[in-house]
Amino acid sequence: MNIDFNNVILKKYVVDKSEHTSAKKLNIAYGVDRNFLFGAGISITSVLVNNPDMDIHFYIVTDFVDDDYLARIEQLAQMYRTTISVLVFNNEAFRQLPSTKFWTYAMYYRYVAFEYLSTELHSVLYLDADVVCKGSLDELTQIHFNGEYAAVVNDIDDVRLKSGSRLGIPELSTTYFNSGVVFANLVVWKEQNLITKAFDILLDKSKELLYFDQDVLNILFYSKVILLRRDFNCIYGVDWTLAYDEYQQYISDENYLSDKTRLIHYVGVTKPWHRWANYPVSKYFINAYKKSAWSDIPLLNANTAKLFKRKSRHERFQKKYIRSFFSHIMYIKTKLGSKSA
Numbered sequence: 001m002n003i004d005f006n007n008v009i010l011k012k013y014v015v016d017k018s019e020h021t022s023a024k025k026l027n028i029a030y031g032v033d034r035n036f037l038f039g040a041g042i043s044i045t046s047v048l049v050n051n052p053d054m055d056i057h058f059y060i061v062t063d064f065v066d067d068d069y070l071a072r073i074e075q076l077a078q079m080y081r082t083t084i085s086v087l088v089f090n091n092e093a094f095r096q097l098p099s100t101k102f103w104t105y106a107m108y109y110r111y112v113a114f115e116y117l118s119t120e121l122h123s124v125l126y127l128d129a130d131v132v133c134k135g136s137l138d139e140l141t142q143i144h145f146n147g148e149y150a151a152v153v154n155d156i157d158d159v160r161l162k163s164g165s166r167l168g169i170p171e172l173s174t175t176y177f178n179s180g181v182v183f184a185n186l187v188v189w190k191e192q193n194l195i196t197k198a199f200d201i202l203l204d205k206s207k208e209l210l211y212f213d214q215d216v217l218n219i220l221f222y223s224k225v226i227l228l229r230r231d232f233n234c235i236y237g238v239d240w241t242l243a244y245d246e247y248q249q250y251i252s253d254e255n256y257l258s259d260k261t262r263l264i265h266y267v268g269v270t271k272p273w274h275r276w277a278n279y280p281v282s283k284y285f286i287n288a289y290k291k292s293a294w295s296d297i298p299l300l301n302a303n304t305a306k307l308f309k310r311k312s313r314h315e316r317f318q319k320k321y322i323r324s325f326f327s328h329i330m331y332i333k334t335k336l337g338s339k340s341a
Contacts, residue, residue, distance in 0.1 A: 009116060011088040013070055017077040022055040024141050027124040029117060031109030033091075034064040038294060039129035039273055041072065046133040046288035048080040054137070057083045059124070061113040063091035063106075072293040079293065087116065097202050097212075107213045108202075110179065111195055118190040127263070128180035130271055134284045135231070135262035143226065145185040149194075150217075151226040152177035153233035159211075163218065166210065172218055175225060179214040180265045181233040194220055234261045237268035238277045239310065242317055257281065269310045275299045276314045302327065305335035 028047060030040040037060075044058050060073075065088055077084045089112055094105045110126050117124050125140060143151050154160055155178040164173030189195070201207055201216045209215045234257050257264060264284055270277050272285035275298070289295060302308040308331035315324035 008089045008093070008112070009087050010090055011065075011086075013065075013073070013086040013088075014083070015074045015077040015085075016083045017081050018055060018057075018083045019081055020055055022053055024054045024138060026051075026054055026056045026137060026141055027059065027117070027121050028056055029059040029061060029110075029113040029124045029126050030129055031061045031106075031111075031113045031126070032129050033062065033106040033109070036106075036129035037062065037065070037069055038297070038300065039271060041069075041076065041294050042273065042285060042289050042292050043127060043129055043131055043133070044084070045076065045080075045292035046284070047137065048076075048082055049288055049291055050133050050135055051137055052080075054141070057085065059113060059117060060084065060086045061109055061116070062086065062088060063109070064088070076293040087112075089116075097199070110182070110213065111198060114184055114186060114189050115195045118186040121186050123186055124184055126179075126182045126184060128265065130266040131180055131233075132264050132266065132272070132284045132288060133262065134264060135260070137262060139262075140183055140232070143183060145188070145226075147188070147224065148226050149185055149188050149192075149221040149224040151183040151228050152179075152221070153181055153228045153230060154178070155214075156235050163215070166208070167215060167219060169219070169222055172222065175222070175227065176218050177214075177221075177225065177227075178233055178235060178265070179211075179217050180235075180267070181263055182217070183228075188224075231260050231262045234264045235267055236264055236281060238266055238270040238272060238274075238279060238281065239268040239314075241279050241281070242313060269306060270314065273300050274307070274311070275301055276311045276318075278318075302330070305331050305338060308334055 030043065032040050040060055047056065065086055070086065073084050073086060091105070094108050097105050097108055113124065113126060123145070125137070140151070155163070155176055160176040161173050163176040164170045197220055198216050201219060202209070202212065236257055266272050266285070272282035273289070302311045308327050312324045312327035312331055315327055
């Protein structure tokens with residue numbers, strides 16, 4: 001599968017409001033579809049709020065953007081004197097790649113970011129849109145690659161320990177990483193033609209991939225990564241709050257969410273931008289949201305059967321029983337509507 005990335009980018013918008021006076025420089029990229037543009041905007045804000053002394057160029061790689069979003073990007077760049085590029089690309093080729101109901105082909109958009117940016121950058125910090133910054137990223141600017149493909153953070157134990165045997169590389173049980181935060185060596189990405197190798201693995205029917213894009217990156221980067229501390233990818237699920245005992249234990253573990261945490265990664269169905277995610281752990285997102293160019297936009301409501309179902313569960317947990325009941329009704333109505341469509 002070959003894609004001409006010179007032609008796949010349809011439009012490029014660059015807003016440069018930076019004064020470019022800082023010696024500390026960092027490139028940060030997001031690969032998102034329209035459902036995660038809002039989250040990406042708040043994530044960018046969180047980085048800017050916590051790293052005022054750094055010259056950062058943000059890249060949003062997406063298959064959709066509208067005039068309102070571009071206007072808010074310009075407003076954000078002006079507010080924080082930064083540079084933001086929005087790259088809009090044709091996603092048709094990516095529809096050929098394996099996906100599921102829960103893992104859409106949008107997960108491969110990080111590959112677009114790596115491939116396109118490898119023509120102009122030596123390195124880039126890739127962040128999922130549900131990653132929020134709560135501390136300095138200065139340490140990442142001091143990383144110097146010596147042949148390594150990336151600097152990454154191990155996935156949670158339950159995922160990491162099973163992945164070695166699942167992928168037929170036992171050593172990955174020690175080093176299997178989460179792809180939501182990847183500080184990538186783009187020189188190696190380009191030299192090794194990793195985009196082609198990634199597609200070859202994805203289209204190989206003999207491969208039993210569970211996390212698709214993440215599995216592929218782990219296979220490609222095997223034995224060639226720098227492992228960062230959990231501080232740089234504290235994996236946390238808002239939905240874990242529903243299992244209250246485990247939730248309390250998790251947030252009290254200093255190896256996870258603590259004052260030292262630099263990046264918190266909100267995995268799972270419920271995101272901190274959902275209206276029902278009103279828990280203490282969402283405060284890092286909310287703080288950035290209030291300081292963003294999207295502060296006048298309400299937090300998002302449920303709009304799919306899966307989200308209405310999860311919303312209902314959280315409202316029941318929060319003892320909002322009437323709201324939970326009506327959310328469950330909307331879950332049934334939306335689910336039946338999708339089946340008849």
